[in-house]
Amino acid sequence: KFIVQWDLPRDVTDVSAVVNQQPSTEPTVSEGLFNNKTFSPLSDGIWYLHVRFKNSVGWGPTAHYRVGIDSAPPLSFTILSSDGFSTANVAPMITFSTKDQPSGISNYRVVVDDDTATTTTLTSYTLSPQGNGKHKIVVQAVDNAGNTTESRATIEILETPLITIAGIRIT
Numbered sequence: 001k002f003i004v005q006w007d008l009p010r011d012v013t014d015v016s017a018v019v020n021q022q023p024s025t026e027p028t029v030s031e032g033l034f035n036n037k038t039f040s041p042l043s044d045g046i047w048y049l050h051v052r053f054k055n056s057v058g059w060g061p062t063a064h065y066r067v068g069i070d071s072a073p074p075l076s077f078t079i080l081s082s083d084g085f086s087t088a089n090v091a092p093m094i095t096f097s098t099k100d101q102p103s104g105i106s107n108y109r110v111v112v113d114d115d116t117a118t119t120t121t122l123t124s125y126t127l128s129p130q131g132n133g134k135h136k137i138v139v140q141a142v143d144n145a146g147n148t149t150e151s152r153a154t155i156e157i158l159e160t161p162l163i164t165i166a167g168i169r170i171t
Contacts, residue, residue: 001040004017012033013055015033016052019049023048028059044072047067074141075099079153081093087158088157088158090131091130096124100141103143108120108122109140109142112135112137117140132159139153
């Protein structure tokens with residue numbers, strides 16, 4: 001259900017309230033005198049509530065309210081690494097991107113090895129220097145309605161020699 005309510009000025013004698021997907025509807029048919037209305041559930045998308053009061057002078061201006069309904073999470077996505085997922089780069093850059101309808105993407109949250117999440121609006125992120133071994137990466141896409149989708153990857157930081165002398169690797 002979609003339930004709305006408002007305060008009625010003292011001199012109001014009639015009310016008209018409509019919900020539709022038109023941004024500038026001007027309701028003109030009195031539905032009586034009331035301060036709330038229940039509408040059928042709204043499907044995902046952009047809707048508009050139009051409320052208009054009438055008094056002894058006539059109909060007043062219409063109040064228009066935009067209502068965005070978004071119950072679906074962002075689309076699934078894949079984490080990519082320009083260095084690959086097995087690299088000697090201790091601070092690799094990862095990229096990710098997705099779309100969401102109708103509200104759009106608000107931000108991404110990046111977590112490495114269950115540490116504190118970093119929030120970004122960018123679609124790339126350079127990891128802080130990581131130690132050798134495997135590291136779990138979770139990227140969560142958050143839409144403007146608060147719905148989320150996440151993607152996971154594992155990146156392995158290879159041990160690399162600092163120098164090699166006569167074929168001997170010194171790390």
